[in-house]
Amino acid sequence: MFKIATWNVNSLRVRLPHVLKWLETARPDMLTLQETKLQDGDFPAADFESMGYQCLFSGQKTYNGVAMLSRGAADDVVTALPGMDDPQKRLLCATVDGIRVVNVYVPNGASVGSDKYAYKLQWLRNLAAFIQAQLQQHPRLVLLGDFNIAPGDEDVHDPEQWREKILCSTPERAAFQALLDTGLEDTYRLFPREEREFSWWDYRMAAFRRNLGLRIDLILASRPLAALCSSSTIDKEPRRWERPSDHTPVMAEFDV
DNA sequence: ATGGTGGCGCGGCCA
Numbered sequence: 262m263f264k265i266a267t268w269n270v271n272s273l274r275v276r277l278p279h280v281l282k283w284l285e286t287a288r289p290d291m292l293t294l295q296e297t298k299l300q301d302g303d304f305p306a307a308d309f310e311s312m313g314y315q316c317l318f319s320g321q322k323t324y325n326g327v328a329m330l331s332r333g334a335a336d337d338v339v340t341a342l343p344g345m346d347d348p349q350k351r352l353l354c355a356t357v358d359g360i361r362v363v364n365v366y367v368p369n370g371a372s373v374g375s376d377k378y379a380y381k382l383q384w385l386r387n388l389a390a391f392i393q394a395q396l397q398q399h400p401r402l403v404l405l406g407d408f409n410i411a412p413g414d415e416d417v418h419d420p421e422q423w424r425e426k427i428l429c430s431t432p433e434r435a436a437f438q439a440l441l442d443t444g445l446e447d448t449y450r451l452f453p454r455e456e457r458e459f460s461w462w463d464y465r466m467a468a469f470r471r472n473l474g475l476r477i478d479l480i481l482a483s484r485p486l487a488a489l490c491s492s493s494t495i496d497k498e499p500r501r502w503e504r505p506s507d508h509t510p511v512m513a514e515f516d517v
Numbered sequence: 518a519t520g521g522t523g524g525c526g527c528g529g530c531c532a
Binding site for chain 1: 519520521522523524525526530531532
């Protein structure tokens with residue numbers, strides 16, 4: 262069994278107690294983090310190591326920053342997305358327990374048509390090329406993180422309100438489909454769902470209390486690995502804690 | 518209503 266999770270923590274400095282508390286009960290084999298907002302010298306590796314997790318991190322001050330915590334050793338680490346001449350720390354890739362894991366913090370995109378939106382689409386094109394190449398060498402691959410895209414209307418609390426807005430626009434969804442077309446499955450959609458679930462709720466407008474959310478934190482698996490996926494879930498509990506991240510953890514289990 | 522809340526860091530940007 263391999264249990265993997267992802268969580269955009271929106272500052273690991275603020276959220277460290279939340280992450281430690283969550284790890285104690287969820288006990289995944291790997292947790293990937295986004296928006297750590299920490300320089301590498303400030304990463305709290307000792308706190309995780311005392312719980313039995315090894316740490317990889319690629320950080321920067323104030324913005325972005327990604328990390329991977331794993332029980333097993335990590336090999337063949339990649340921290341830069343090929344094709345992007347980019348100081349933004351948004352990707353971290355390593356092999357753990359024979360599984361190629363790609364942790365991403367996809368650019369938000371600000372608003373449709375903005376410069377940041379163009380950067381987001383460019384970043385996603387380069388990501389698809391990177392994943393396509395990685396799949397040639399690694400049949401067992403997981404691509405997970407904060408995608409800043411709700412794949413379909415069923416991932417949105419109010420699709421009409423969000424129609425062609427950032428996180429939901431047709432070009433973003435096409436870029437997401439291009440990622441799937443490299444040979445990946447959205448593990449959440451491998452299982453029947455009775456009602457909509459979300460992984461992110463805006464801090465404003467009491468969005469969490471009113472469940473006005475989007476499902477933008479995703480775990481994608483290559484087809485050989487998707488065939489071994491036994492569950493894919495969203496844990497809303499940490500979003501209820503005091504001073505929470507605006508995202509909550511999502512996780513998947515594989516019978517490997 | 519281009520609002521609102523939160524993190525960083527101390528004015529304004531980013532989400």
